[in-house]
Each structure stands twice: as C-alpha cells, then as structure tokens.
Amino acid sequence: MIITKKRELQELMENLKNYKSFFLIGCSECASLCGTGNQEAIDSLTESLKAEGKEVTGGFVPKTGCQVLGTKVELKPFKEALDKSDCILVMSCGAGTQAAVEIFEDKPVYPTNDSLFLGNMTRFQMFDERCSLCGKCILDKTGGICPVTACPKGILNGPCGGCKDGKCEVSPDIKCAWVRIYERMKRLDKLQELCDTVLEAKDWSQNIKPRTLATRPEKKEEKKK
Amino acid sequence: MSFKDILNSGKFVVTAEVGPPKGTDIKEMIHHIELLKGKVDALNVTDNQSAVMRICSMAVCRICLDHGVEPILQMTCRDRNRIGLQSDLLGASVLNIKNVLCMTGDHVLAGDHKQAKPVYDLESVQLLGVVNSLNNGKDMSGNDLRGATDFFQGAVVTPEANPLEPQLIKFEKKVKAGAKFFQSQAIYDINRFKEFMKYARRFPVKMLAGIVVLKSAGMANFINNNVPGIRVPQELIDELKAAGKEKALDTGLNIAARHIKQLKDENICDGVHIMAIGMEDKVPIIMERAGLL
Ligand code: SF4
Ligand code: SF4
DSSP states (O other): OEEEEEOOHHHHHHHHTTOOEEEEEOOSSHHHHTTSSSHHHHHHHHHHHHHTTOEEEEEEOOSOTTOHHHHHHHHGGGHHHHHHOSEEEEOSOHHHHHHHHHHOTTSOEEESEEEEEEEEEEETTEEEEOOOOOSSOOGGGTTTOOHHHHSTTOOSSSOOTTOBTTBOSSOTTSBOHHHHHHHHHHHTTOHHHHHHOOOOOOOGGGGOSSOOOOOSHHHHHHHHO | OOHHHHHHHTOOEEEEEEOOOSSSOOHHHHHHHHHHTTTSSEEEEOSSGGGOOOSOHHHHHHHHHHTTOOEEEEEESSSOOHHHHHHHHHHHHHTTOOEEEEEOOOOGGGSSOTTSOOOOSSOHHHHHHHHHHHHTTBOTTSOBOSSOOOOEEEEEEOTTOSSOHHHHHHHHHHHHTTOOEEEEEEOOOHHHHHHHHHHHTTSSOEEEEEEEOOOOHHHHHHHHHHSTTOOOOHHHHHHHHHHHHHHHHHHHHHHHHHHHHHHHHTTOSSEEEEEOSSOGGGHHHHHHHTTOO
C-alpha cells in the first residue's frame, strides 16, 4: 500500500491561510490503514481547522481515492457542501490528491499528507518499504528479498565493505540486505546459485516517468495504434 | 616499469594513498606526493573519500603523473551514472592513467553533503565489468570505441568482514568480473590473514594487504567498536598500552613495519597498501623499518 504521513498543522495552515471554508476528502484504502485518511482523521482535522477559525462544509471517505471516475460518482451527493467550500483538502496520497485535481478543475486542491513509499504493514500502523516499483523485478534472482530497495545503495551483487556485524553501513537499525539474502539462500540450499549469478546493471529505461499501463484488451489495441 | 609490470614481476609491491584536499590549495598534497616518490610503487588517489566533497581523483592522478608517481584512480559509483563513469574512464585513459580501483563507495550519509542524491547506477562488480569491456573496445551498450582503453583494474576486499561468507561470494564475483589485483581493508591479525590468503591464492589475482598505523590503544579500541571489517587483536592493544602515551605512535609504526616484514618474508601476499590517513610523512619510516628502503 501507499504509505502517507500527516503534515504538521502549522505547515498545512501556511498553505491555507487565504481560504476560509474546506471540504475534506479521505480514502478508505491505504490512507485509512495509515490513519491519515479515515473518518477519524477527517474528524480530527475538522476540529483543528475549526480551532483555527476556519469553516468545514463537509467531509467524505471515498472507497478508492485514486480512482478518478469512482470517486467522482461517490462525491455527487455532496455537491452542495462542495460548492460552499472554497478549497478542497485531500487526506490520502499524491495520487488521491491528483484525482481530486482532475475532478475539481476550478477549485484549489491541497494535500494534507506527504506520500512516502510503497510499504508493507508489519504491525498496526507500522510500515516497511520492500519494493520500489523499479519496473523489472529481480526477486527471482535474490531469494525473494529486494536489494534495489532494502540496500540503500541498491547493490545487486553482494554486501559492501560497510556491513558491520550483519548491520547496514547506513543505519545500525537495519540488517544488511545482502546478509539477509545470503542467509535466505543458504536456508534454501541455493548458495551455489547465488555465487553463480552476476546481476547486470539494471535497465532503468523501464522506470521512465510517467509510466502508464492498459491491461484491458481493447485499450491495449488502442495503445498500440 | 608500470605498476602492473612490477606486480607481475613478483616483486613485493608497496602502494600508499593520497587524499585530495577540499579546496584549490594543493601545496601540502604535492609535498606528500614528492615525499613518496621513488619509494612506493603506486599511489591510490581517493574518490571523494567518505563521501566528503574534494578535488576529483582524476585531476590528482594526473598531478601524480606530472610528479613522476604512478597513480591508481579510485573510482566509486556513488556520484556518477554509467555515462559519467565510462566518460571519466575514457578521460583517465587519455590522461595516461593506467590503474583503476573499482568500488561502490561510501553512502552520501557518511559525508558532508547528506542531502545529495546518491547515484549507484552501477556497483563495484558491474564497474569492473565495464572496465573490462572498455579494454575490449566496447562501451556498456555494446557500441564500438574508436580506441580501446588499457586499464589494469583492481578492487577491494574485507578479509575480516563479519559475516565473512557473503563478502567472499562478492570477492569471487569481482574476480570473475575481471579484477586483476585487490587491496584489502586493514588487517592486524597475520595468522588470520594467512588463512584468508590460503583461500584467495586459489584465484589468479594479486593481493595487497591493507596496513593502517595504530596511533594509540584508544584508536585501536575505537576501530574495533566502530569501523566495519577491521579487527585489532587484544595483544596489539596491550602492546600499545604498555608503550605509554609518549611511545604509542612509535610502537604503532613498529607494529606496521613488523607486519609488513612478516608478510613479505613469509611470502604471504603480493604487497601492501599503506593507508596513512594524515600521516603520509610516516610512510617512509615504516618502509625503512620493514627493510623495504
Ligand atoms: S526488484 Fe525490487 S523494486 Fe524492483 S519490482 Fe522487484 S521488489 Fe520491486
Ligand atoms: S551494508 Fe549491506 S545493505 Fe547496507 S549499503 Fe552495504 S550492502 Fe547495502
């Protein structure tokens, strides 16, 4: 899921100082699991905004905030409250914010969160980055542990000299990705495979932004044309 | 004779290190180069060591050549992508720089520009492959070069890494990728290094043992607690302690000289790489005491 973090109120208010009334849009998916875009988060921000002397005309948690058409339809019943607001606040990720930008062409839209990474939830509201969406997955070569993400240097062929007692040079709080890969390959009895595989430099042309994808058969055809 | 020829001739080689300064005042650096000229077989020039921004390694390599010292260009993958690295390798080649040491490089967080974007488009194993390919007249994309390079390429290894096995797997990948010589991280336990060499001798590469002078027992303890991949045995710490504050540095120089002599006399490895870290003037003293001058 996409991991988001609430902005400090002070930073938020700096953006909002010229507006009086707001409509708040959350998201029931990732941002709810992060506690940044669920109903509670909306209620809490509503309180804070009121305390700052602002008006909140309404709020809503759409099913999937980054889904443009679905969110547009879900927001229809809120037309009046939306019209009364002079600014929309989006409490999900950068994709959710830009969905709102597409829906509300004539209204200012501001994010209340910073979007951080694609993460795994390890415990309640604790998240780890394990995949950085590089575009060409190499997990099949590395025992299922991603060095592109788990190694701060993205090294593809073994630990650097900075590995100390199995910990990463960059932070003693993280285990060296290559020690983890080594241990896993050893457990799977695949050390020979690890020795024999020299991974070539990654093909970053798979990662040129912005990326698009259409998997609907008729759209695929259209894209080809 | 070139560094490569000397190394291949079987002579016990000595390399040392020069750290480019931050700023354009190079008087002191030139003094160090002159001091080591004619004594060491080659000088490593560090590449923004510890991710601290300084004069680039290539310029200082050329200055070494101008002063009659053969340089080893240290090249890290931290600050340049594959285009920058290859272009700099071609540049180094036409400046007559013959030796290159391929490394991944300390993370920017270790240095003085922590907000920089680290590159790491390649890493040490892949960079060795690139050098090999340029030597064969092709760039990384397979395009023909008008004029190939002729580098003698090396890499680093950490014999005291913990855990060791993943490090050895990487060492073997570096050998496969074309590394011809290795300079090791600092070693202090000759018996353990002998064990490592028994293993390393199975590969067709030259090995230079890393030597770092211990200035005091405090420094030794600091290394053991903080520096990855280096282990100072307790006997050496005791020896430095027994020498007292006044004589600690001198004892450290003696230990370095003694180790070098043993490595040479017992034919344990092919040479040493002395990292003086600010004590370049002590390198000739160590060499003298080791019987190399
Ligand atoms: S290699 Fe790593 S970053 Fe790339 S897709 Fe696979 S898990 Fe994600
Ligand atoms: S210590 Fe391991 S995880 Fe950290 S940068 Fe080096 S290789 Fe990568």
